[in-house]
Amino acid sequence: MRLNDLPDIDFVSADEQEILAEIINLYTSITGRTLTQGDPVRLFLHVIVLIVVMLCNKINYTGKQNLLRYAEGANLDHLGILVGVERIGEKSAITTMKITLSEARDIATVIPAGTRVTAGDNVFFAINQDVSILAGTIEAEAAASCTVAGTVGNGYLPGEINKIVDPIPYVAEMVNITTSEGGSDIETDDSLREAIREAPEGFSVAGPVGEYIKIAKRASTLIVDVSVTTPKPGQVLIVPLLNDGGIPGDEMLEIVKDACNAKTVRPLTDQVIVAAPEVVKFNVIVTYYINRADETRSVAIQSGVIKAINDYVVWQKSKLGRDINPDELTSLIKKAGAKRAVITSPLFQVIAENHVAIADNISVKLGGIEDE
Secondary structure, three states: OOHHHOOOOOOOOOOHHHHHHHHHHHHHHHHOOOOOOOOHHHHHHHHHHHHHHHHHHHHHHHHHOOOOOOOOHHHHHHHHHOOOOOOOOOEOOEEEEEEEEOOOOOOOEEEOOOOEEEOOOOOEEEEOOOEEEOOOOOEEEEEEEEOOOOHHHOOOOOOOOOEEOOOOOOEEEEEEOOOOEOOEOOOOHHHHHHHHHHHHHHHOOOOOHHHHHHHHHHOOOOEEEEEEEOOOOOEEEEEEEEHHHOOOOHHHHHHHHHHHOOOOOOOOOOEEEEOOOEEEEEEEEEEEEEEHHHHHHHHHHHHHHHHHHHHHHHHHOOOOOOOEOHHHHHHHHHHOOOOEEEEEEOOOEOOOOOEEEEEEEEEEEEEEEEOO
């Protein structure tokens, strides 16, 4: 059962009329006096009722902060500690830099940690550790991180980060050879809440699937789904998917691999392999029709249909192994106000659990206005 499917609860009633009736009955039973509507005492009791209602609401809020469904902020962090789950903080994007000297030297050339490179847009990447280019050679590779945590450093393609900010003698070129990725914002309450709910999966031993999924997801807040399979005995294939159907690159795969290969996680007999999901492309070709009775709303319906199709495309690529289902698309289009829809593509297709279906070409056409 999902947390949101649980019934809502209150620890105490905060109903104003119910509290007012209780207070007036209590007053009457103690004093023996009946209060009329305009009685000043009754008006004073109304003020007391408002204070009691406020206190009841605070009691309910405080009580709910001890429950996973309602807890937020620091209160949720404390619940996470009970099951060994901590909120993921901001992380910087990473990439691999190739450093090239102008010529080979007789001695080693050291590029100090913190040496910065940029693409020219005021986003800087700094070398993580001192790098030594040995005598007689002219190249070396080094890991670099964005100097600002968060998603700002993601998405720089190989070759785009190439302007040296801190010049070093004999260094002719520094350029990224991998796409920068892995930068993420601090984990949201919803994401942390789900991680806490899934934490008991990791209480078992011997490399359970749930534990690998948990560890892979905790590697980055950008990861929304993980597939874990065993292609052959002793081998574990972990396939992560990023938000909005993003396909992880080499840097992100390395982050997940490092997390799942930790000695405290991986049983000695497991060989962990981390790979990007296979992409299954499909086209969306739709012709839809509007009921003549809804002709005055045709502009709004057309906008709604476009949004419905975009929502379907995002929904389809947001989970590994999600079958391509045109019925879902038809349902969304009709909910947007269309009378009917002719789905030429896609057709139903089963998707393997470590594959993801991503729309390629999208064609949407209004077929016309039809009678009922």
